[in-house]
Amino acid sequence: MGIRLGCIADDFTGATDLANNLVRAGMRVVQTINTPAEPPSGLAADAVVVALKSRTIPAADAVAQSLEALAWLRAAGAEQICFKYCSTFDSTSDGNIGPVAEALLDALGADFTVAAPAFPDNGRTVYKGHLFVGDELLSESGMRDHPLTPMTDANLVRVLQAQSRGKVGLVDHAVVAAGPDAVRERFSALRADGVSLSIVDSLTTGDLVRIGPALAELPLVTGGSGIALGLPANWGITPSAEAASLPAASGRAAILSGSVSTATNGQVQRAIRAGVPSFAVEPLRIAAGEPVVAEALAFADRHLSAGPVLVYSTAAPEAVRSVQERLGASEAGALVEHALAEVARGLIEREVRRLVVAGGETSGAVVQALGVDQLRIGAQIDPGVPWCAAALPGGETLHITLKSGNFGTPDFFTKAWESLR
Numbered sequence: 001m002g003i004r005l006g007c008i009a010d011d012f013t014g015a016t017d018l019a020n021n022l023v024r025a026g027m028r029v030v031q032t033i034n035t036p037a038e039p040p041s042g043l044a045a046d047a048v049v050v051a052l053k054s055r056t057i058p059a060a061d062a063v064a065q066s067l068e069a070l071a072w073l074r075a076a077g078a079e080q081i082c083f084k085y086c087s088t089f090d091s092t093s094d095g096n097i098g099p100v101a102e103a104l105l106d107a108l109g110a111d112f113t114v115a116a117p118a119f120p121d122n123g124r125t126v127y128k129g130h131l132f133v134g135d136e137l138l139s140e141s142g143m144r145d146h147p148l149t150p151m152t153d154a155n156l157v158r159v160l161q162a163q164s165r166g167k168v169g170l171v172d173h174a175v176v177a178a179g180p181d182a183v184r185e186r187f188s189a190l191r192a193d194g195v196s197l198s199i200v201d202s203l204t205t206g207d208l209v210r211i212g213p214a215l216a217e218l219p220l221v222t223g224g225s226g227i228a229l230g231l232p233a234n235w236g237i238t239p240s241a242e243a244a245s246l247p248a249a250s251g252r253a254a255i256l257s258g259s260v261s262t263a264t265n266g267q268v269q270r271a272i273r274a275g276v277p278s279f280a281v282e283p284l285r286i287a288a289g290e291p292v293v294a295e296a297l298a299f300a301d302r303h304l305s306a307g308p309v310l311v312y313s314t315a316a317p318e319a320v321r322s323v324q325e326r327l328g329a330s331e332a333g334a335l336v337e338h339a340l341a342e343v344a345r346g347l348i349e350r351e352v353r354r355l356v357v358a359g360g361e362t363s364g365a366v367v368q369a370l371g372v373d374q375l376r377i378g379a380q381i382d383p384g385v386p387w388c389a390a391a392l393p394g395g396e397t398l399h400i401t402l403k404s405g406n407f408g409t410p411d412f413f414t415k416a417w418e419s420l421r
C-alpha cells in the first residue's frame with residue numbers, strides 16, 4: 001500500500017514542524033531531506049514530508065524542485081498533496097508560495113486549493129484574511145525586519161495575489177465557524193467565481209480541525225503546519241503515542257543558531273545569561289577571511305566535555321541590517337550559513353550527537369552539510385519543534401532538532417535537552 005499524504009515543505013524546520021503535527025495526529029511520518037534520488041520503496045509511513053530549501057530561491061527553481069518532489073510522492077502512492085510554507089507566509093513579491101501552489105495545481109490537473117497558514121498553537125491566526133503573530137499584525141511583528149523575506153503587508157489575499165497568476169479569494173471566519181458543509185459551499189462559490197487559491201481564516205486549532213473534512217476532496221492543500229491537524233482523520237487515523245518514539249540519545253551536545261528572529265534573539269540571550277559557553281560568529285570577520293570556523297571549533301574543544309556549547313550568529317535587526325548593507329543580504333546569509341554548516345561538521349567530528357539548530361535556512365545548510373537524508377520524528381519540545389533522529393553517513397544516530405526562528409519558549413536552548421532521553 002502507498003502512503004496517504006505526500007507533503008512538500010519549503011524549508012527544513014517547516015518540514016519538521018509539519019511532520020510534528022502529523023505525528024501528533026497519529027500518522028507515522030518519514031521526512032526526507034530533498035527529493036530522494038532513489039524511487040520510493042518499502043515506506044512504512046502514512047505520510048512523507050519532502051523537505052526542500054526553496055523558500056528564498058528564484059521562483060522558477062522553487063517550482064522545478066517542488067514538481068520533482070511531487071512526482072516522487074505520486075510514485076510513492078500519495079493520495080493527497082500538502083504544500084507547507086511558513087505560518088508567517090514568508091515570501092517575496094515574486095513568490096514562492098503562489099508560483100509553487102499554481103504549478104502543483106496544474107500538475108495535479110486541479111483548479112482550486114486553499115492557502116491556510118494559521119498555526120494558533122504558536123500564535124499565528126488569520127482573520128478576514130489578515131495574519132496576526134500573537135497580538136500583532138504580521139506587518140507590525142518582527143517579520144517586517146526579516147533579512148530574506150520581510151513581511152510588510154498583513155493582508156494575505158493581497159500578498160498572495162501579488163505573486164499569483166490566478167484569482168485569490170477568502171474563506172472567512174464566519175464560514176469556517178459554520179462547519180465543513182459551509183466551507184464546501186464556499187469553495188464551490190469561489191470556484192464558480194474563477195478563484196483558484198483561497199486564504200482560509202482560522203483563529204483556533206478547533207477551526208483547523210473543523211475544516212479538515214472539507215479538505216478531503218482537494219487533491220492539493222497548502223498552508224502552515226496547522227493544516228495538518230485536520231487531515232489524518234480523513235483516513236480514519238487517530239492520535240497514538242507510539243508514532244513519536246525514538247532511539248535513546250547520548251553523546252555531546254551543542255546549539256547552532258543562525259536565526260535572526262525575535263524569539264531566537266531572546267533565546268540566545270537567555271542561554272548566555274544561564275551560563276551556556278557561547279561563541280559569536282561575526283559575518284564581517286568571515287568576509288574578511290578571518291579563521292572564524294576554526295576559532296569556533298577551538299572554543300568548542302575547550303567546553304564540550306562540560307556540557308552544551310552555543311555557536312551563534314544571531315544578532316539584533318540593526319546589526320543584521322548593517323552587515324547586509326556591507327555585504328548584501330543574500331551574500332551575508334550564504335556566508336553565515338556556510339560557516340555554521342562547517343562548524344556543524346566539526347562538532348560531529350568532536351562527537352556531538354545531540355544538536356539543536358535554530359533557523360530554517362540555517363537548518364537546511366547544516367543538515368545538508370552533515371549528509372543527513374532522512375529524519376524520524378519524535379516527541380515535541382515546544383509546538384512545532386520535535387526532536388528527530390537521523391542516521392549519520394557512518395551509521396551513528398544523531399538526535400537533532402530544527403527550530404524555526406520564532407518558535408520555542410525563551411528557555412528553549414537550556415530546556416530542550418530535558419525532553420531527550
Ligand SMILES: Nc1ncnc2c1ncn2[C@@H]1O[C@H](COP(=O)(O)OP(=O)(O)OP(=O)(O)O)[C@@H](O)[C@H]1O
Nearest residue numbers: 259260261313315333336337359360361362404405
Ligand atoms: N548576523 C547576521 N548578519 C546577517 N545575516 C545573518 C546573520 N546571522 C544569520 N544571518 C543569515 O540570516 C538568515 C536567517 O535565516 P534562517 O532561516 O536561518 O533564520 P530565521 O529566518 O530567523 O528563521 P526561520 O526561517 O526559521 O523563521 C540566514 O541566511 C543566516 O545565514
Ligand SMILES: O=C(O)[C@@H](O)C(=O)CO
Nearest residue numbers: 014017086087224360404
Ligand atoms: O510555519 C512555521 O512558522 C515554521 O514551520 C516555518 O516554516 C518557519 O521557517
